Amino acid sequence: MKNKITDSIFSVGVLNPNVRIADVVVKTSNGTTYNSYVVKGSEKTALIETVHKDYFDKYLKNVEEISDINKIDYLVMNHNEPDHSGAIQKLVELNPKITILTSPAGAIYLKNITNNSNLNLKIVKNDEYIDLGNKTLRFISAPFLHWPDSMLTYVEEEKTLFTCDFLGCHYCEPYGFDFEITDKSAFLSSLKTYFDCIFSPFKKYVTSGISKIKNLDISFVCPSHGPVLTKDFMLDQVIETYEKWSNPQREEDPLIPIFYCSAYGNTKQIAKAISRGIQNQIPNSKVSLYNVAEFDPSDLCDKLNKSSAFLVGSPTINKDAAAPIWTLLATIDAINNAKKLVxxxxxxxxxxxxxxQIAGRLKSLKLSTFDENFRVCFTPTEKDLENATEFGEKFAKELLKNLN
Ligand SMILES: Cc1cc2nc3c(=O)[nH]c(=O)nc-3n(C[C@H](O)[C@H](O)[C@H](O)COP(=O)(O)O)c2cc1C
Ligand SMILES: [Fe+2]
Ligand SMILES: [Fe+2]
Known part of the structure; x- marks a missing residue:
């Protein structure tokens, strides 16, 4: 049977091959899947997660191929974002007795997501067990993989770990396992996009999540998006890849990118003069200038994330900063760049x-904005450029104070 993972675990999720954007910002060039699983014990039956609300009818059919909906005792919600919790309301209308197992934070979120105060919720904590008869669900707290509510569920008897978004990927093929993937390079590219969009703000939690599962005996990782990962095929590779992306190599020398736009070259001249000042003060700094309009925003975002500090310059155009600068500012990872000098x-x-205006945006994201902005009216004079170099020196001195 295609949806059988082990003798007691079955995949009952739905495919969404045509979606091209998820969660407003995540590109899904290869579609996605909303996975859900049934775990059958000798006494009790559990469902792991539900699916996006738009796919309930198909989902219900899939579940009922494996179990009568009224025979489901537990619903495990490892994470409650609506792509996983969307079908709960309809599910509990059919079977109000289902006990929903979720983390302490999950219980709070679920109330506000469903606006249903009659849910039969049971909070489970780290290392707590629920007995299904000959199968046991063990819960592992894993906050920020991907929300504060996230946890993992391990079924020791089946060597299976349910991870929800963690180790998942927006990738859709009509097959369930990693060894059935027909376009491995498309899968790996989707895995990278997914990691960058969902997990890159939470790298330290990814590292600690991996350390929590390192000693488990795992044959199958069942995520809630993308294929099931198997020990004999891609499981180790995906875990190692997540691990590598979470521990980027640190540059020895400070990276200080200067992002700017310039219609007539005036802001560009200021950028160059500031860069000279930074380099006078920190000779080993790597200061690079990027005309924002000429680069892919995601490449610039990567440079910004790796920087020790950065600067942003724009001419004033119709009482505003130039549009490509706002695009750059829209992509900043506010979590990992908090307090960075700018x-x-x-x-x-x-x-x-x-x-x-740019400083205001950066301040609102809780970066550490330098006391002064440097502005020049129209074309910079020699004196203006000297002042810009001096401004760069002052900025670098401030950075040195922060680095030491
Ligand atoms: C379409 C347009 C609109 C402008 N609007 C403003 C404005 O609202 N306020 C202002 O101070 N300067 C405005 N300026 C003047 C520019 O900010 C000024 O020419 C500046 O020196 C351009 O710098 P750049 O060579 O780095 O592009 C405008 C210029 C253009 C071309
Ligand atoms: Fe999520
Ligand atoms: Fe998700």
Missing amino acids: ATFGSFGWSGEAAS
């Missing part, structure tokens, strides 16, 4: 709002 600059003609 300064703003730009050329203007009469009103000159851009530099302070």
Whole structure:
């Protein structure tokens, strides 16, 4: 049977091959799947997660091929985002007796996600067990994989770990296992996009999540998106890849990118003069200039994330910063860049709002904005450029204080 994982675990999720964007920001070039699983013990039956609400009818059919809906005792919610919790309401309308097992944070979120105060919730904590008869569910707390509510569920008797988003991937083929993937390079590319969008803000939690499962005997990882990972095929590779992406090599020398836009070259001249000042003060710093309009925003975002500090410059165009600068500022990882030192600059003609507007955005994301913005009216003079170099020196001194 295609949906059979072990003698007692069955896959009952649904495919969504045509979706191209998930959660507003995640590209899903290869579609996705909303996985859910039935675990049958000799006494009790558990369902692991549900699916997106739009797919309930197909989902119900899949579940009922394995178990009468009224015979399901438990619903394990490892994580309660609506792509996994969306079908709960309809499910409990059919079987109000289901006990929903979730983390302490999960119980709070679920109440507000479903607005149903009659859910039969049971909070489970780290290392707690639920006995299904000859099978046991063991819960492993794993906050921030991907929300604070996240946990993992291990069935020791079947050497199977249910991970929800963790170790998952937005990838859809009409087959269930990793060894059935027909386009491995597309799968690996989807895995990277998924990691970057979902897990890169939570790298330290990924590392600690991996350490929690390292000593488990695992034959199958059943995530809630993408194929089931098997010990004999891609399981180790995916875990090692997640591990590698969570521990990026640290550069010895400080990286200080300067992102700018410039219509007539004035802001660009200021950027160059500032970079000289930084290099005077920190000779081993790697200062690079990026005209934002010429680069892919995700490449720039990567450089920004790896930086020790950075600067952003824009001319004022119609009382605002230039649009490509806002695109860059929209992609900042506010979690991992919190408190990072940043300064703003730009050329203007009469009103000159851009530099302070950019600083305002960065401040609201809780970065550490340098005390001054550096602005020049129209074309910089020699004196303006000297001042810009001095501004770069002051910025670098401030950075040195933070690094030491
Ligand atoms: C379409 C357009 C709109 C502008 N709007 C403003 C403005 O609202 N306020 C202002 O101070 N300067 C404004 N300026 C002037 C520019 O900020 C000024 O020319 C600046 O020196 C351009 O720097 P750049 O060479 O780095 O692009 C505008 C310029 C253009 C081309
Ligand atoms: Fe999620
Ligand atoms: Fe998800």
